[in-house]
Amino acid sequence: MHRKNIYLFLCILGAAIPYSQFVPWVMENGLHLDLLVRLPFANRVSAFFGLDVLVSSAVLVVFMRVEGRRVRVRLPWLPVAGLCAVGASLALPLFLYLRERALEEGSKGDDYRGVAPA
Numbered sequence: 001m002h003r004k005n006i007y008l009f010l011c012i013l014g015a016a017i018p019y020s021q022f023v024p025w026v027m028e029n030g031l032h033l034d035l036l037v038r039l040p041f042a043n044r045v046s047a048f049f050g051l052d053v054l055v056s057s058a059v060l061v062v063f064m065r066v067e068g069r070r071v072r073v074r075l076p077w078l079p080v081a082g083l084c085a086v087g088a089s090l091a092l093p094l095f096l097y098l099r100e101r102a103l104e105e106g107s108k109g110d111d112y113r114g115v116a117p118a
Helices: 003-029 033-041 044-071 077-085 088-113
Strands: none
Touching: 003 088, 033 044, 044 077, 044 088, 077 088
16 A cells, blocks of 8 residues: 555544544534633643644644645645644645655656656
């Protein structure tokens, strides 16, 4: 199995697993934004996880921007939308999938010209 396909599979898991908890919560509580923001910081342990996710997401945005420009990823906004809609569990594998596609496209052009990929 190619890395690109593995990343695509991880995108599905990265969206399905978090939403398997979020959708029932919304069904029970409604889209209560105040509660949604307060609960991740209800105590120090949950705040630890909440802040870890926020910092990791900021690092991911920087990485996606820098690496996306370097390898000329198409649709660079799509993983950012995934980050906002689901989280890093979708955004990272989605970006890696798009990155693999860009690298494949770049290497095809290099192979055609007889130049070895960098």
